[in-house]
Amino acid sequence: MTVAVSSDSLIRPRVSGASLKSEFVAFKVNRIVEAASHLFYERGYSSCTLDNVASQLSVTKPFLYSYFKNKEAILAAICEVGISEALAVLEDVLAHEHGSHRARLAEVVRKVGQIVIDRQEYVVVYQREMKHLSAEDYKRILRLRHSFDHQIGEMIREGVASGEFREDIDPFIAVWIGGLISWIPTWYSSSGQRSAEEVIEYLVQAALRLAGAE
Amino acid sequence: MTVAVSSDSLIRPRVSGASLKSEFVAFKVNRIVEAASHLFYERGYSSCTLDNVASQLSVTKPFLYSYFKNKEAILAAICEVGISEALAVLEDVLAHEHGSHRARLAEVVRKVGQIVIDRQEYVVVYQREMKHLSAEDYKRILRLRHSFDHQIGEMIREGVASGEFREDIDPFIAVWIGGLISWIPTWYSSSGQRSAEEVIEYLVQAALRLAGAE
């Protein structure tokens, strides 16, 4: 098999436990997820066949089955990307940003907005196709999502308690902020009029305005 | 065929051109659209079979084909409901509400929010499944949507020009307000903690805050 040697996961020096073989596997899994995500985004999960995904990668269907149990497992992998990255960013900000609540909120919204733009297709597929997940995958991913929503709600609550956000703000506003963020991938286009930076700045301002923290 | 005699479209006295027969047809078309909308909402368009839709109505597949050209035509009918109602409301408000720009914006957002909650399933199906429309239906419905977005943008622009909204507001904010509205059906549940009225009040406040018109 010919492999792009410049890929991140290949040039990075090997660390402790990870064997070269498992890195190859991870690389292929990743390529499958990328290709599937793109096709599911364009045609929808149910209308997109595994033959489509395979031919996009110039391989065959049984190739996919040697890396994923079934079609649904590929969807689960896609759904997990966006939400787990967002959660990682959130926890990173909570751990390292020790400024005002306002600054923390702005930072989280900015970084999550960036992920949502970077991972646009993943996020859209996640939102649209989650119902096709198996019960187990569905529960697992919903837990991640709830953890995220809960922590954002906490941030708002603390900001209100500290007097930095307007006191008539309901932590429920976190849902609306989530809405702003989730809405981006349905209309943002990298080839559109607005740059990603512009959109993110708007997003941050809008979120702060909703939180009453301008 | 047994028909619910209490249905609106049947007890309403006949008007001028519409024949009784065409009212029957409209009634059946409507029932098909309702049932299909519900099932497409739950299982997704592609995964939902026409046999599913038929059996939901206790009829058979060829019955559907005598009222719709094909599966896609049913989807088009569903997609059209929400957006054309929203457009009707918008034009009604623009024609009759002659108060401040702030009042107009609040009224449009309130009424469209109400539609989005009433027609929740239609709106979700519209957002999720639009890409499965034929090229013609897609263009037709996109035109309705653009008309709506454009008019909202106009409202904001006028509000800014009149000095009622903050001058640093970009009409692009209309996209964000659209996001707030479109977001509702993905999380609102009539059996949830928040009542429809509460949600709509929040929505209106959030929209005004985004427009800088508090």
Added chain:
DNA sequence: AAAGACATCTACCTGCTAGTAGTTTTTACA
């Protein structure tokens, strides 16, 4: 270079689903 292990493919099955042809039932009206 031979052998075994591993990766990938060819070729297939099975069940499903959009769409249809032709028959039966129901309705409308005389």
Added chain:
DNA sequence: TGTAAAAACTACTAGCAGGTAGATGTCTTT
């Protein structure tokens, strides 16, 4: 009540898509 037209149904086809069994190719190791 008889008849024609309209409405709905039964029974079918053709093609597709998820999933698999077994064959083929390709490395590694000795």
